[in-house]
């Protein structure tokens with residue numbers, strides 16, 4: 678049974694009126710005779726925005742057992758592949774959905790197949806996964822540090838900043854020959870930066886920066 682306050686059954690989390698009985702089940706909100714929403718109950722329990730969300734949900738006239746559906750593919754069947762795509766989307770909300778998964782697969786594969794010492798490969802992997810212990814990441818993990826970059830003292834020390842945007846990083850990249858400096862100046866994550874490089878630079882160019 679789906680609880681009105683224990684399950685994620687609405688697209689937004691519900692707003693309850695003060696004193697509402699939150700222990701009810703979603704089924705309790707449905708009139709057993711008409712099989713439609715019990716508007717009176719919905720009105721006494723929820724604030725107007727949630728009320729709207731609920732009443733928008735169409736109910737079947739035929740009594741049938743509830744089923745959980747996976748709405749990420751046409752078959753409504755859960756698959757690891759679509760779950761992975763959802764995870765990526767949650768992690769990188771700024772990326773459009775199209776071609777995201779195949780592009781990412783290519784990129785992880787390419788990083789993994791770089792002909793470089795394992796420690797370099799791991800570092801790139803960590804940087805792209807945004808799990809390096811940058812100050813910004815430490816703050817997110819509730820570690821008490823000043824998130825500002827100690828090198829330039831101006832911006833938050835994110836992976837993208839310390840490896841690309843910070844003047845120190847810019848100077849370092851300036852020593853590299855090729856088109857790499859022109860790749861991007863955006864403040865996007867390091868992961869997106871790498872993706873952009875991969876799209877714009879040839880395979881040889883890309884590989885040569887894995888040194």
Ligand SMILES: [Zn+2]
Nearest residue numbers: 826828829843
């Ligand atoms: Zn800096």
